[in-house]
Amino acid sequence: MITFILNNKTIKTSEHSGTTLLDFVRYQQRLTGTKIGCREGDCGACTLLVGTLNGDTMEYQSITSCISPLGNAHGKHIVTVEGTNLKGKLTATQEAMKANYATQCGFCTPGFVVALTGFALSNSENNYSNAIDAISGNICRCTGYKAIEKAAHQVVKKLDNQEKNSFEWLIENEFIPNYFESIPQRLKDIEAKELNQPKGKYVSGGTDLYVQQADNLTDNTVHLIADKTYLKGIIIENGICTIGTNTTVSDLWNHKKLNSVLPNLRRHLKLVSSEQIRNMASLGGNLVNASPIGDMTILFLALNSEVTVINSEEKERAILLKNFYQGYKTYDLKDGELLKTIRFKLPAKHSFFNFEKVCKRTHLDIASVNSAIHISLENETITEAHVSIGGVAAIPKYLHDTSAFLTGKLLTTETILEANAMLQKEIAPISDVRGTSDYKRLLARQLFFAHFTELFPNSFTLKDFVQHA
Missing domain, CATH: 3.10.20.30 (Beta-grasp domain)
Known part of the structure; x- marks a missing residue:
């Protein structure tokens, strides 16, 4: 009842x-x-x-x-x-x-x-x-x-x-x-x-599922998990952040420690839907919706996150998020399994993180292309790089080759231009209502450049890149 x-x-x-x-x-x-x-x-x-x-x-x-x-x-x-x-x-x-x-x-x-x-x-x-x-x-x-x-x-x-x-x-x-x-x-x-719930389709906040399947969910059995406490919470220990998959975007918005470590987090999250949706939308739901333009998915990919999966027998396994997606709307999740946590290493002193998004209106809109980057520097050399991008492939895309190319390189205009050439080889955008494939390639390039002009404004300007691109 x-x-x-x-x-x-x-x-x-x-x-x-x-x-x-x-x-x-x-x-x-x-x-x-x-x-x-x-x-x-x-x-x-x-x-x-x-x-x-x-x-x-x-x-x-x-x-x-x-x-x-x-x-x-x-x-x-x-x-x-x-x-x-x-x-x-x-x-x-x-x-x-x-x-x-x-x-x-x-x-x-x-x-x-x-x-x-x-x-x-x-x-x-x-x-x-x-x-x-x-x-x-x-x-x-x-x-x-x-x-x-x-x-x-x-x-x-x-x-x-x-x-x-x-x-x-x-x-x-x-x-x-x-x-x-x-x-x-x-x-x-x-x-x-x-x-007391029978077995049925797992539903947390419902913000993706009810847009797509409202009539079906109203008529058939659902298994609601939004209040499952073992899927909630944000824990920061020893430089590792562990987030329960029932955590909402607003929970991230309101978390003081996370906002101190990622000082632009609220600015990034403001681009994710509206306050009403941020109050409802679970992070796990965003990941398993597997949208090629899922904002939080792109963000967590760039943080090189690992997800923990739990089954009905409470057995757990871990997988890197960048290896989770297998094809359009398909992923490494078996029947009866749930995403339990998302874990990532917090950016350290010489680490930098940024998220960019282009859509038809500034707020409350899905992306045409979105992208995130997390890089670490030591003596102007990139010691670690993780780049993700959405809207240019069948899956939320972790750029394996581009990230590997950046690692070990000096942070220079030439390195970034060469990395963009690598990026363009990794993506395969299609033309749809959000833009032509050529337009999306252009957006991918500009957002990639924007990461560096935003993170290192004293070193790079967009003009530096565009005149050589």
Whole structure:
């Protein structure tokens, strides 16, 4: 029995756990403020908040409910736009949208309201940049974003004196209704036991699978693994980072140690979808989706990561990620096996890492071509190199020959130009909706050069490479 709190109401349902949370909310509970838009997680019209009890503290995150399985709501607090309402008055977020004329047809407005309410409830630093990030997955087709940005400014200003993690302050300042104070104890009282699940298709966040197979997953048995604790967590020991495959992109975003070691990590991750999707998408799911343009896959390939695989008998084996992919959407994973962890050596003092991506729009889009590099230097000599690239082969591509060529060479313009020639031999792009094969070759070249101009701006400029290429 799936048990959770929906707004101020305790829900117990035997509904199929693979049903989307959006459909349950709209059609079973008739909470139609949550809209149906793209059904692919792109527009944000279906944004909900998921509250998880961590000890005595509630942690809220926004998600797109159109690609989230109902079973993942088990033991959580789910908040729709109706659940944010105050009696007889607008909330601070709703008032900000109204005061700045940030709504026209109104279809997208509930998603924006929920996402900004989630920002108010979050632990993120109260600033305009974070508020804009919070609505990065919400699309409005008629009002224009300036009015919505002004509304976000107003929310940030009103939160200036916020006491973090204080429901009381948010209630007093009319961001949320007073029933929120009762949620932690009510979730404890529910004592939601782990769902008894039959064998079926493994699903974690669902952000890839539900875009491709929503109807099939709704009708057939799924085995939800998003809350499996043995697949979670980030551990850093002796210069090695081990990440559970249920870890989300947002978990990386919020990890202080990882961000100190990889200082541009948030800038890279900002290119990966929207905040709502980053809150849901598991790293393991990204790897086994095996998309030739998977952003996190390209990132982990350049870190020369190793994955640990576990089977139903809890036996484990390890394989380098660069040897994991065997062909288009095929990989070294047998029936009943799951990816358990991702491990990589953290960049050391003289190591450098960079990620680049080109797509049709800056954010919330799949790549035309993406690439990452991790190199180590000693006395201007490259002692280790790992280069990966997506969108130019049938698999997420680790460039074995290019990486080997760079190793042991002096870091010079000539070396980089010769390495690009090697790169062009390793890739085999095809023409599709994201560009012609020639265009993708050009992008691959430019992104490869961009790694060096970004990492060593005092040594290289794009002009240095282009005039000799």
